[in-house]
Amino acid sequence: MFTLEQVNHEVDLFVKETQMSIPPLTNIIHIDSHKSFACVSSSDIASGKYIIYISNDLCQYDLDYQISVLWHEFVHVHDILYFKNIKNIKYIMATCSEAFATTTQLEYLCRKSNTKHILYEGQLTTVSAVAQSYFRTSVQYCKDVLSTSNPKSFYNAIRNFSYCCGAILLCWEDPLKFLKENIDDYPEVFQHDLLQIGDAIFSKNPIRAGNLYEKLHRAQQKQALERIANRNK
Known part of the structure; x- marks a missing residue:
């Protein structure tokens, strides 16, 4: 310890x-x-x-x-x-701060490695593999949001999406291009907003990222209530 x-x-x-x-x-x-x-x-x-x-x-x-x-x-x-x-600090913390914290963490591990591989959570892997793992996890949580309307799933979707953005900043020359080429893996309802949040993260614009996430969060809260109401009819 x-x-x-x-x-x-x-x-x-x-x-x-x-x-x-x-x-x-x-x-x-x-x-x-x-x-x-x-x-x-x-x-x-x-x-x-x-x-x-x-x-x-x-x-x-x-x-x-x-x-x-x-x-x-x-x-x-x-x-x-x-x-x-800043009024919407919690949304900034969940997007840009998580992304840049992940970038910083992975950069540290890369400096400690003599190869292209890093030891991440006990597994020998690469930054690219870490990014893709976070990407897949985020996609699954977004699908869970639509099937369960669980607010924790939405929070975890954005958090893992931000982790992913932080990782791909290190391993893709054009991270937004990577995101655009793979955004179809997400449910369509999330694609536009996630691209915008990703662009704000990659542009190092935390205020914009926070504002976009806050807007998406409020929209998802409303839609979740509507889905629950429809299931109870």
């Missing part, structure tokens, strides 16, 4: 490498959570409580992967502080 001193050593390296300024963390809380390997809370960070929550599951992986997860969360710390006065 990481000590606070070890985590803040990584903070120093992160700031030096990325030129993103974040404060030293003040606490680590180790938790029994299987939802994610680590996380930070927007309310904690915005109120000056620089805490990182680390799942006990993380220690089963190699040290480089564990550190890459920390760097992923450091991007979120930066973005929470940078966008804390």
Whole structure:
């Protein structure tokens, strides 16, 4: 398990490498959570409580992967502080912040590898394969949204889509072209909006990405209620 001193050593390296300024963390809380390997809370960070929550599951992986997860969360710390006065920050965090955190995490793993392969969640793989895995997962969650109207499926669809965008930024010269060539895998109702969100991410326009996601989220909430009502007739 990481000590606070070890985590803040990584903070120093992160700031030096990325030129993103974040404060030293003040606490680590180790938790029994299987939802994610680590996380930070927007309310904690915005109120000056620089805490990182680390799942006990993380220690089963190699040290480089564990550190890459920390760097992923450091991007979120930066973005929470940078966008804390923006009204739709939660939508920015779910799109551009997740994408760029994934890019940063994968870049870290690539620097630690002497080949084109990386060790990701214990598996020897490539950035391209990671991107395609997130893509397939996002597509499946979008299909689940239409069949179940489960709001968690929609959240997971966007989150995995953003992970995918962050990964393809590293391995495709024209990431928007890749997205356009594969967008038909998604249900038609999502295609236009996801292309726009992807374009905003690739253009490094977090405000636009957040606005687009907020609009899509509200539309999906309305449509989910309509689907549920129709099933109950």
